[in-house]
Amino acid sequence: MKMENVCILLTYPVPEYLVQELEKRFRVFKFRDVASNPQLIGEISSSIRAIVGTSAWGADARLIDELPKLEIVASYSVGFDKIDLVKCKERGITVTNTPDVLSDDVADFAIGLALATVRRICVCDRFVRGGKWKEGEFELTTKFSGKSVGIVGLGRIGSAIAKRAEAFGCTISYHSRSEKPESYYKYYPNIIDLAANCNILFVACALSKGTKHIVNRKVIDALGPKGIIVNIGRGALIDEPELVSALLEGRLAGAGLDVFEHEPKVPEELLGLENVVLQPHVASDTVETSIAMSDLVIKNLEAHFQNKPVLTPVL
Amino acid sequence: MVEDHLPQVLVLRPPKSFTFFETQFSKKFHFLKAWESQLPTTDFLATHAASVKAILCNSSTPITADILHHLPSLKLIVTTSVGLDHINLPECRGRSISVANAGQVFSEDCADLAVGLLIDVLRKISAADRFVRAGLWPISGDYPLGSKLGGKRVGIVGLGSIGLEVAKRLEAFGCIISYNSRREKANVSYRFYSNVCELGANSDALIICCALNDETHHMINKEVMKALGKEGVIVNIGRGAVIDEKELVQCLVEGEIGGAGLDVFENEPDLPKELFTLDNVVLSPHLAVFTSESFSDLFDLVTGNLEAFFSNKPLLSPLLDE
Numbered sequence: 298m299k300m301e302n303v304c305i306l307l308t309y310p311v312p313e314y315l316v317q318e319l320e321k322r323f324r325v326f327k328f329r330d331v332a333s334n335p336q337l338i339g340e341i342s343s344s345i346r347a348i349v350g351t352s353a354w355g356a357d358a359r360l361i362d363e364l365p366k367l368e369i370v371a372s373y374s375v376g377f378d379k380i381d382l383v384k385c386k387e388r389g390i391t392v393t394n395t396p397d398v399l400s401d402d403v404a405d406f407a408i409g410l411a412l413a414t415v416r417r418i419c420v421c422d423r424f425v426r427g428g429k430w431k432e433g434e435f436e437l438t439t440k441f442s443g444k445s446v447g448i449v450g451l452g453r454i455g456s457a458i459a460k461r462a463e464a465f466g467c468t469i470s471y472h473s474r475s476e477k478p479e480s481y482y483k484y485y486p487n488i489i490d491l492a493a494n495c496n497i498l499f500v501a502c503a504l505s506k507g508t509k510h511i512v513n514r515k516v517i518d519a520l521g522p523k524g525i526i527v528n529i530g531r532g533a534l535i536d537e538p539e540l541v542s543a544l545l546e547g548r549l550a551g552a553g554l555d556v557f558e559h560e561p562k563v564p565e566e567l568l569g570l571e572n573v574v575l576q577p578h579v580a581s582d583t584v585e586t587s588i589a590m591s592d593l594v595i596k597n598l599e600a601h602f603q604n605k606p607v608l609t610p611v612l
Numbered sequence: 613m614v615e616d617h618l619p620q621v622l623v624l625r626p627p628k629s630f631t632f633f634e635t636q637f638s639k640k641f642h643f644l645k646a647w648e649s650q651l652p653t654t655d656f657l658a659t660h661a662a663s664v665k666a667i668l669c670n671s672s673t674p675i676t677a678d679i680l681h682h683l684p685s686l687k688l689i690v691t692t693s694v695g696l697d698h699i700n701l702p703e704c705r706g707r708s709i710s711v712a713n714a715g716q717v718f719s720e721d722c723a724d725l726a727v728g729l730l731i732d733v734l735r736k737i738s739a740a741d742r743f744v745r746a747g748l749w750p751i752s753g754d755y756p757l758g759s760k761l762g763g764k765r766v767g768i769v770g771l772g773s774i775g776l777e778v779a780k781r782l783e784a785f786g787c788i789i790s791y792n793s794r795r796e797k798a799n800v801s802y803r804f805y806s807n808v809c810e811l812g813a814n815s816d817a818l819i820i821c822c823a824l825n826d827e828t829h830h831m832i833n834k835e836v837m838k839a840l841g842k843e844g845v846i847v848n849i850g851r852g853a854v855i856d857e858k859e860l861v862q863c864l865v866e867g868e869i870g871g872a873g874l875d876v877f878e879n880e881p882d883l884p885k886e887l888f889t890l891d892n893v894v895l896s897p898h899l900a901v902f903t904s905e906s907f908s909d910l911f912d913l914v915t916g917n918l919e920a921f922f923s924n925k926p927l928l929s930p931l932l933d934e
Contacts, residue, residue, distance in 0.1 A: 405760075418737070422896065
């Protein structure tokens with residue numbers, strides 16, 4: 298069904314496939330083009346009925362206020378921390394995200410990040426490329442298999458991480474808002490106890506008011522100087538300055554980080570460290586999953602504009 | 613001297629683990645350290661090693677027929693490697709010299725590295741880490757998309773204890789496992805291909821976990837790589853010479869295969885320099901087994917094998933003649 302007069306605002310660049318699919322069906326305005334043209338903003342703001350956001354930029358209260366006809370925010374992400382849900386609820390705006398389709402990729406990536414951090418794969422690659430192998434051997438690292446794994450947030454992604462880590466003989470425990478009765482992993486109601494009882498801590502929960510800086514100094518201290526943190530959730534789940542100083546001072550053995558508090562800024566001190574692996578927020582970025590996420594965004598929008606129930610509502 | 617009462621073990625060149633644990637080792641055995649002598653090896657052996665019964669070596673110390681001829685009393689070779697391609701096995705068999713290797717001590721670490729390399733190549737982890745460290749994220753924006761691991765058909769070349777550990781791990785990621793081995797394995801649910809080219813044609817990634825011998829030398833050749841195809845990935849944690857390295861480099865440079873994760877090379881530590889410029893390649897300096905936990909387990913195993921030998925008990929990790 299063609300909804301070619303429906304105006305959609307793209308708040309942040311998305312993959313070309315999604316842009317093309319959106320343009321086949323709707324009138325698409327890209328924020329970057331619009332923002333520099335005040336006249337255009339004025340013209341279209343009363344026509345915009347949908348926003349497609351991402352993990353980088355969703356829809357804050359200010360933007361929502363400027364769009365009186367906004368009906369739906371369809372996010373190209375599973376996280377929705379950049380969307381003002383309170384405002385959306387007030388205005389009766391539907392919010393959708395892209396859960397499930399990316400869980401496997403994110404979990405694969407989390408394990409890959411952990412292996413890269415523990416076994417120093419990126420450092421080894423630099424060592425070889427830099428011609429250092431001819432001068433001497435690389436140092437020993439620690440073993441990954443059999444390590445105790447702690448997962449913060451045993452949702453779809455956390456569970457997928459657990460399943461993979463088990464295949465490496467890792468023992469799994471977790472911290473969540475509430476215990477999951479169907480899970481046989483050990484539950485810690487207190488995140489500090491989780492950290493004290495694991496060696497590799499995966500941060501896989503959603504970012505909300507209640508989880509901001511959930512990994513703080515106390516948790517880092519409990520994890521200890523042999524501990525590794527892998528963050529594929531949101532940067533603000535970890536107190537970043539505390540993380541940086543722990544890594545610099547050797548109070549933490551290493552970290553694999555796909556997300557940061559102020560992306561795309563990465564704390565400069567980390568850029569020179571060998572015990573970290575730094576990634577530009579790509580845990581779900583595969584060709585296959587990008588298409589699946591895009592298709593889900595399209596399906597949610599189509600359902601909404603056909604007055605059918607959306608597939609993956611947050612609100 | 614106390615060490616005169618200790619059993620004598622010859623070491624031509626010190627394995628890394630020997631250097632690591634020398635103090636502990638020296639409490640149990642008297643080591644004859646050939647590398648510390650000014651004499652050429654064979655002269656040293658002729659002078660000092662006539663009664664030596666056991667030798668400790670690693671994979672970079674060839675135990676050739678010539679060396680064996682200079683060790684008339686030799687009855688045991690303990691290698692700290694899993695691989696045996698550096699040992700003249702027919703000569704050993706002929707003289708009933710036992711060989712003990714690292715057994716299964718390294719299987720998990722090797723498998724972990726194989727999986728780590730595969731994920732790194734598919735998901736561009738090392739390349740993206742370079743990108744971030746170069747300060748390019750704020751400038752260039754989004755990084756190119758990688759390739760999903762789940763659902764990929766993974767062909768394991770050599771389903772020994774390392775290959776099995778790789779398979780077990782990748783199954784949890786939703787990979788579909790098949791393999792090529794000298795013989796089909798009973799009690800294994802993975803699909804067997806008797807021909808490695810056929811395995812390549814039916815795989816999205818090949819993980820090389822097999823031993824190096826006459827049959828496997830350059831087994832992964834241009835034909836296999838073409839069968840694997842332009843999106844295909846090769847991971848090698850076995851021995852460099854299982855792959856025709858020149859062909860591999862050419863295929864990578866020309867885009868005939870999609871990428872490679874390599875821990876081993878034909879002429880370590882000399883690598884084809886073309887590899888250093890490729891973004892779809894992850895390089896590792898033959899360290900699949902280099903974790904402190906494995907070294908500790910290896911120390912226990914080597915000590916256990918030597919002690920068993922000197923007290924006429926069965927070896928812990930003997931090479932079983934197949």
